[in-house]
Amino acid sequence: MRVGRKQEKLLIQCITENQERAYRLAYSYVRNKEDALDIVQDAIHKAFMYIESLKNTSSLKSWFFRIVVTTSLDFIRKQKKIQLMDEETLEIVLPSSQDRYADLDLAKSLDELPEKYRILIILRFFEDMKIEEIAEVLDEKLSTVKTRLYQGLQKLRLNMSEEG
Template sequence: MPSIKKKFENSLIQCITEHKESIYRLAYSYVRNKEDALDIVQDSIHKAFANAESLKNPDAIKSWFYRIVVNTSLDFLRKQKRVQVVDEETLEAYSQGTSDSYHDIDLERALEELPVKYRSVVVLRYFEDLKIEEVSEVLNENINTVKTRLYQALRVLRVKLNDKSTMEV
């Protein structure tokens, strides 16, 4: 009979394998650099295996690992003293083969201008298609805080996009 640690390792490997593109995109959305994103994913995997005992609920392994990726990305940014924004290449990566052949430059710019705490909620909810509860777990925030940030971020985006569309008329 496999040990609990071995079961955890197998579950983690399965989670990482199934969600590798999303995990990479999540890291990339913070650092906007392929090599740095790969380093963050690698560091996150190492941290996950090293901190296996911190996972209280094995059913929440995906959100637990996403939280590690987010925290590792934020740590990286703090060390680099850089503010990163979502760019065109990131938005393309999120689209995963949709049929739209144009880029919404206004949306990209509006996302770039959002503070990280708002951008994180929008990216996880709409680009990674996580439920509010999962976003809450990943960011280690209260569900109501996530809902409020999402509402505020969408309101800011709506205002920015409406302002830009009225300027074009």
């Protein structure tokens, strides 16, 4: 019982210290404030449910962020059909709704990247995570993260130079 209490206290501390980062991580997947808050809330709930399965508390932060990523991906899978339909419907109903002039903003170029690159760039440069931490959070090999980060930065540069 005592070990469980200690783990819970460490989890509370981890969540408190990283709540904004967890929110931004979820938001980077779903791009909606309410959904991101729901995802973080679900992730916190899951973390408390499974805290005793965590063997090594030194990886608590990475473990928690992995739960946020998994919860975000689960949310996207559940919502994907609905969102795709909504976007298609909007394109048909409002064909001129998009701005004809390219937005030179970094955020727009980042949004155009495939998710597997975008999330790496966000975690590395906006959340200031080390490549090793990113690999652990995304449950990917270190070499895969390095390669995708490089490819993502190349694509981002290309997107920005095309828009410029």
